[in-house]
Amino acid sequence: MNAARLRNLAATVLPPLVLGVLFLVAWQAWVVVSDVQPFVIPRPSAIWQAFVDDFDLVLKASIVTGMNALMGLVLGSLFGFVIAVLTNRFAFVSELVNPLAITIAAIPAVVIVGVLNNMYSLDSQIPRRIMVTISVFFVVFVQVAKGLRQNDATQMELMRSYAASPFDTLKKVRLPNTMPFFFTGVRTAAPLALIIALVSEYFGGTQNGLGSKISGTLNSANKALGFAYVLGGAIVGLLFFAGSNLLEYLVVPWRRRARSK
Amino acid sequence: MENTMTETSQAAVVVRDVNKIFNQGKPNQVDALVGIDLDVQPGEFISLIGPSGCGKSTLLRLVADLLEPTSGTVTIHGKTAHQARVDQDYGMAFQQSGLFEWRSVERNIELPLELKGWDKTKRRERAQEMLELVKLPEFAKHMPWQLSGGMQQRIAIARALASHPKLLLMDEPFGALDEMTREHMQAELLRICAAAGTTVVFVTHSIPEAVYLADRVVVMSPRPGRITDIVNVGLGRDRNELTREAGDFFARVTEVREALRGIEMADQARGIEDR
Secondary structure (H helix, E strand, O other): OOHHHHHHHHHHHHHHHHHHHHHHHHHHHHHHHOOOOOOOOOOHHHHHHHHHHOHHHHHHHHHHHHHHHHHHHHHHHHHHHHHHHHHHHOHHHHHHHHHHHHHHHHOOHHHHHHHHHHHOOOOOOHHHHHHHHHHHHHHHHHHHHHHHHOOOHHHHHHHHHOOOOHHHHHHHHHHHHHHHHHHHHHHHHHHHHHHHHHHHHHHOOOOOOHHHHHHHHHOOOOHHHHHHHHHHHHHHHHHHHHHHHHHHHHHOHHHHHHHHO | OHHHHHHHHOOOEEEEEEEEEEOOOOOOOEEEEEEEEEEEOOOOEEEEEOOOOOOHHHHHHHHOOOOOOOEEEEEEOOEEHHHHHHOOOEEEEOOOOOOOOOOOHHHHHHHHHHHOOOOHHHHHHHHHHHHHHOOOHHHOOOOHHHOOHHHHHHHHHHHHOOOOOOEEEEEOOOOOOOHHHHHHHHHHHHHHHHHHOOEEEEEOOOHHHHHHHOOEEEEEEOOOOEEEEEEEOOOOOOOOHHHHHOHHHHHHHHHHHHHHHHHHHHHHHHHHHHO
């Protein structure tokens, strides 16, 4: 790595890093100086201590919620993609489904999880996964449907001049063209998936995920542990974000290079 | 044997009494083309020129069967335009290179062959041959965004010629290029098409480009779109940079310009009458 690239990297990484550290220092200083009680707001140092001490607890809860979010994210993305492609083949269906998708996405659909909980056994994670799948589905569906409608006119005329079948045109041109839209959907849906998985735990069922632990401990005296769970959730969220970006980087290389140019 | 004889003596493109009306019967009806007759001989280079809205691109798309005429017929080497498209008898290039950004240069050139069901080795060979033809043999593995606009356009032409079509249809392919690259590309196109004996129908709105390239320049006028003049260029086949400075060249440029100016004046006169 040469000096210029190092300087470039420093310029991207340093400012947010410095800001984050400053924020933590200010928080710590404020709690110490104004003598805020630990059951109101704990110190960052105490949260870190709780995170380290009870790491296995945080990890266990993070895996439960993270898995729910991941399963929902994968299934929802898959369904969103496939159904968007299918509806695109039949214009009237897409006109029907699109406004419906947007309307349903606007309903606070987490309440469905309450209904689903009655349909499955008490220790089942399935209702939460279904909930995440539904939420992710709409985000990805809307993006892919949009991507499929935006075709390069020249490319489409070329394919027509080659007398390419609709299937060949879909496979060789329209789907690759849609991939950047698909990943925009996945990147948007990734943090959403985690939040939905977390909130879904508030509606009953097994109390072993991050959502249950956060609501349980944040109301208790051990607030530092509650915040440690929140930290766990933040880390899972970052992993999701990084994961979906990495996937896009690998699957849509032409976008990456076109962008960096 | 007899069959091949008649085929070679056949016109490359025959357009007979073609009309094209968009939005027929609606308030926004447009008579894009009216009473078009045009014969293009094998190996001939035809430029279509005219102001915007004269239907030159529409005419090209009718030949390519990307649009269907409202009435009249288009015949390519004795086949209907539709059959010619299905058989991939022509290659096509546009103002936008239309390269597929997720495919390497060689895989872009291979796409029409892939759709024809060629096997991979044969496709690779042909792509390499085409790259040599457009003088970019070392760029096979590059991705489109790594090339300049002029190079991308050359790849698009290589792709259009990949299946060795006898007919090449081009819609302002050099419109987005700078003047120097453009002149260079014009010379390259003449060289390539002369070598393969390709018939070309070339849409442009540059007068010098139309004259430099063509055996005949077809001048069109708008509202409704029609052919008003056909200028025989007659500069011979051997054209180079000196051609652009020759007196004959300027004479033909002036002729085309006056034909176009005639359209403009008639248009204005009609405008005054309308008021």
